[in-house]
Amino acid sequence: MKKLRNRETWVTLFKYMYLVLLFCSFLNFTCEHVSGLAYLVTGIGVALIVWDLLTDRNCLHSRNMVFLAGLLAVYGISSLLNVRYGLLENIKGFLWMVLQYGLLFSYNASAEKKLYQRQAKGLMIAFCFLTFAASLAGIIMFWQEYGRAFETDSGKLIIRGFMYGRLWGEYTDPNYGSIFAALSLLFSGYLFCQYRKLGIRIVLILNGLLQLSYLALSDSRTALVSLGATVGIGVAGLIYHRFHKGWRAAKTAIVAGVCLLLSAGVTMGCIRGIQTGWSYLSALHQQRVEEGESGSHTSTKPSLSEVEVGREDMPEDVSNQRFNIWGSGFEILWTSPLFGTSPRNMLAYAQDKLPDTYVVQENFNSFHNGFFDVLFCLGIAGIVMVVLFVVGQLRFLVPNLLQHIQEQDFAFIFLSFLTVLLIACSAMFLTEIFLINSVGAFFFWNFLGYLNQYFERARP
Secondary structure: OHHHHHHHHHHHHHHHHHHHHHHHHOEOOOOOOOHHHHHHHHHHHHHHHHHHHHOOOHHHHOOOHHHHHHHHHHHHHHHHHOHHHOOHHHHHHHHHHHHHHHHHHOOOOOOOHHHHHHHHHHHHHHHHHHHHHHHHHHHHHHHOOOEEEEEOOOOOEEEEEEEOOEEEEOEOOHHHHHHHHHHHHHHHHHHHHHOOOHHHHHHHHHHHHHHHHHHHHHOOHHHHHHHHHHHHHHHHHHHHHHHOOOOOHHHHHHHHHHHHHHHHHHHHHHHHHHHHHHHHHHHHHHHHHHHHHHOOOOOOOOOHHHOOOOOOOOOOOOOOOHHHHHHHHHHHHOOOOOOOOOHHHHHHHHHHHOOOOHHHHOOOOOOOOHHHHHHHHHHHHHHHHHHHHHHHHHHHHHHHHHHOOOHHHHHHHHHHHHHHHHHHHHOOOOOOOOOOOOHHHHHHHHHHHHHHHHHHHHOO
């Protein structure tokens, strides 16, 4: 047990460092200055995996790990087959996937469940602090109507503040930033239930309001749909947990289904309402500032159109270019159906093989869907491994989630499920979970590991 605790202490430290690294990678003012921390985190991670292989071998015994190992093997083969387009970036991507599977997802089935719950609570608190600061900075930028776009010395485009009808804030991408906000909102709700001190609860409420505000002002439909689906399924899950033993199955299913639709709709409506409210308040503030500067006073109410929140839609394309991107992906797939293009060489491969395809013409380097990314970049062999892994996880987790949760652990297990669900929903519209080193992938693999560890340990 002492050996386990010593190693788990190092793994926990690694996870904190890894989370900070990933979060800083999505901030404008730190994204180009994290290489030193990245090398340190990678070195510690590789050392911990070697330690595990020489002792407990948890990363080999974790459920369905064979399919993730198969995915890594396909990644390696695809990289070698496409080596003429580049190799170093694929090696980096391969290492990050090894760390995700070997340290975030892998677990010790015999460890005390409280060990992982304490670890998760610490990570949630740290993440709430990080997102509190980032979202607060973004709201201040919106309030001041600050927005700026510029290129760094390396040629990277940086967009800060409120630009193009969206709040970017300090995040490099408002779609990812809004998913961070949704995760922080979820964690704040859980922590609110865990802590009884008034001061802590007030801070968590403030964080929740900040994250809701960023969600609204970022105008991310990906986050809106993902959060709506997660809240809807979450409410349905609570209804099932509370009443399935006393109600008939049909009645439980109907009530849960109605609650799912209502809660999802209410969530999306609230986000839109907050967006409108902030638009009005900002317009009112700017009017007062202008009146103070001119020395005049007027009772004219500001128009909500003075601060327009929302992107210009493409009426002919409800998918916001995604159908074109995915269609281009299938064009590329037919040129290398078995092992794909390799993840970090996709654009170079497409420029060589299909210079007129949509992703080349528009310079997209991903397919805005985590599962399509695997299919197009790792081919049929890669997506088969992913499907086998997903099916294996569903077969194990779904029956356990429905039947085998101890009441004292319900809150944590339910939170873990909702976290995995939220990131899975976002992966339908973003490059997420697979082939990416992101905050979303970090929490997905971490909490999926927690779920597996809990039910593995609960088995007779």
